[in-house]
Amino acid sequence: MPDIHAVLDARTVTPVFQPLVEIGTGRVAGYEALTRGPAGTPWESPLALFAAARAAGREAELDWVCRARAYEAALAAGLDRSTALFVNMEPTAWRAGCPADLADVTARAERRLRVVTEMTERSIAADPSALLAATAQCREAGWGVALDDVGADPHSLALMPFVHPDVVKLDMQLLRSPHEPHTARVVGAVRAYAESSGALILAEGIETERELAVARSMGAVVGQGWHFGRPGPLPAGRAAGTALPLLGAPAADPARERSATPYSIVAAERPVTRTTKSLLMPTSRMLEADAGAGAQPPVLLACFQEEKFFTPATARRFAGLARRSPLVAALGAGLPAEPAPGVRGADFGADDPLRGEWNVIVVGPHHAAALVARDAGSTGPDGDREFDHAVTYDRELVVAAARSLLHWLTPDRRLQPAT
Structure with missing residues (x-):
C-alpha cells in the first residue's frame, strides 16, 4: 500500500460533485466539489487524507491538488461560467503558491470557469493577511467567495464583513434547531448582511421537505443536500445552469488598504477634531466595553503607538475580551506576537x-x-498629549479601517489544526 507521500506525489485524489439548486425554481445553479482519497486506502476519507497530509507537512500542497482535480473534471465535463463550481480552500495555501504541475489547469480554470471559493471562520482567524490576499486573488480572476459553515461557531458572524462573501452558507445544524435562540441570532445577522450587500444565502444539509421549508424561512435561495442529490460525478450532457450573481470586490481598494492607515482612511471621509488623550479615553473605553458585551462577540483591533502604552491593566482587559472574541489584536512598536493571552500582536x-x-x-x-x-506631537503629561481624531459608526468605513490592520496579522499557529 502506498504511503501518503506517494498519494500526494501521484496526485491520486478524486473529486465528486454535489448539486446546488435554486430553491424557488429547482434549477441547478452549481456544484460543490468534494474530495475523496484513493479507494480502499486509509486516506479514502477526506478527513483522514488531510490529517495525514498535515502530519507530513504537505497540507497546502494537497489543498492545491484537490482544487486542480476539481477544475480538470469540470473542464472535461464542459462546465462553463453559466454554472458555479464551489471549491474549498485554506487561505494559508495561498502562501505556499501553486505547484508548477498544477499551474496550467488552474490558469485554464481562471479563463473558463465560474469558481466560488469557500473559506471557513477558523481559517480566517488563523491567518487574516492571507485571507485578504486570497480573496483579492479570487476576485481578480472574476471568481466569487463563499463563507462556509456559518452558525457552527458564533465567531464567523463577526468575521463575515472581512470576507465580504458573495454567498453565505448556513451550517446544516441550523436547519435541525430552528427554534433555538442561537439559530435566530445567526439567521438575523446573515439576513442583515445579505440585505445590505446583495449576497446569496445557501442552506447546507437539506434532506427532507421540512428542512427545505425551514431553509426557505431563513432566507435561503439556494439549497444543498441529499434532498437534491448525493455527491457523484458531474452529469453527462449537463444542461446550462443559472449563473449565480457575484458581488465583486468590496468598495475599498486592496492596494490602498495595504498602504493606508485607519486614521488616513477615516479622516478622508469624516471631520477631524483636536483634543487631549484624557478626553478621548472615555470613548476608547466605551468601544472596548462594546467588544465585551452581547451574545455575538465582535472583532477588536487597536493600535497603541508604542509598547509602553499597552499597560498591564490594558493587557488584562484585552485578554478577557480575547477569551470570547474571534479576534483581538494589539499593534504597537515593540509589541510581541502575543502581548497578552489570546491577543494577537x-x-x-x-x-x-x-x-x-x-x-x-x-x-x-x-x-x-x-x-x-x-498624535499631534505635543509634549507634557501623558493625559495632556493632543491628538487629531475622528469617530465613525459607518460600517463600510469602519471595515475598511479594520482591513488595513489585518494585513499586519501573520499566521497564528495556535489556530492551525493539530497534527
Whole structure:
C-alpha cells in the first residue's frame, strides 16, 4: 500500500460533485466539489487524507491538488461560467503558491470557469493577511467567495464583513434547531448582511421537505443536500445552469488598504477634531466595553503607538475580551506576537505611520465603530498629549479601517489544526 507521500506525489485524489439548486425554481445553479482519497486506502476519507497530509507537512500542497482535480473534471465535463463550481480552500495555501504541475489547469480554470471559493471562520482567524490576499486573488480572476459553515461557531458572524462573501452558507445544524435562540441570532445577522450587500444565502444539509421549508424561512435561495442529490460525478450532457450573481470586490481598494492607515482612511471621509488623550479615553473605553458585551462577540483591533502604552491593566482587559472574541489584536512598536493571552500582536518600525496613531476599532455582526486618532506631537503629561481624531459608526468605513490592520496579522499557529 502506498504511503501518503506517494498519494500526494501521484496526485491520486478524486473529486465528486454535489448539486446546488435554486430553491424557488429547482434549477441547478452549481456544484460543490468534494474530495475523496484513493479507494480502499486509509486516506479514502477526506478527513483522514488531510490529517495525514498535515502530519507530513504537505497540507497546502494537497489543498492545491484537490482544487486542480476539481477544475480538470469540470473542464472535461464542459462546465462553463453559466454554472458555479464551489471549491474549498485554506487561505494559508495561498502562501505556499501553486505547484508548477498544477499551474496550467488552474490558469485554464481562471479563463473558463465560474469558481466560488469557500473559506471557513477558523481559517480566517488563523491567518487574516492571507485571507485578504486570497480573496483579492479570487476576485481578480472574476471568481466569487463563499463563507462556509456559518452558525457552527458564533465567531464567523463577526468575521463575515472581512470576507465580504458573495454567498453565505448556513451550517446544516441550523436547519435541525430552528427554534433555538442561537439559530435566530445567526439567521438575523446573515439576513442583515445579505440585505445590505446583495449576497446569496445557501442552506447546507437539506434532506427532507421540512428542512427545505425551514431553509426557505431563513432566507435561503439556494439549497444543498441529499434532498437534491448525493455527491457523484458531474452529469453527462449537463444542461446550462443559472449563473449565480457575484458581488465583486468590496468598495475599498486592496492596494490602498495595504498602504493606508485607519486614521488616513477615516479622516478622508469624516471631520477631524483636536483634543487631549484624557478626553478621548472615555470613548476608547466605551468601544472596548462594546467588544465585551452581547451574545455575538465582535472583532477588536487597536493600535497603541508604542509598547509602553499597552499597560498591564490594558493587557488584562484585552485578554478577557480575547477569551470570547474571534479576534483581538494589539499593534504597537515593540509589541510581541502575543502581548497578552489570546491577543494577537504586531510590531512596526520607528518610521511607520502607524506609530503615530491610536486606534480602537470594533466590528460585530450588527455594530461597527472606530476611534481613529493621530498624535499631534505635543509634549507634557501623558493625559495632556493632543491628538487629531475622528469617530465613525459607518460600517463600510469602519471595515475598511479594520482591513488595513489585518494585513499586519501573520499566521497564528495556535489556530492551525493539530497534527
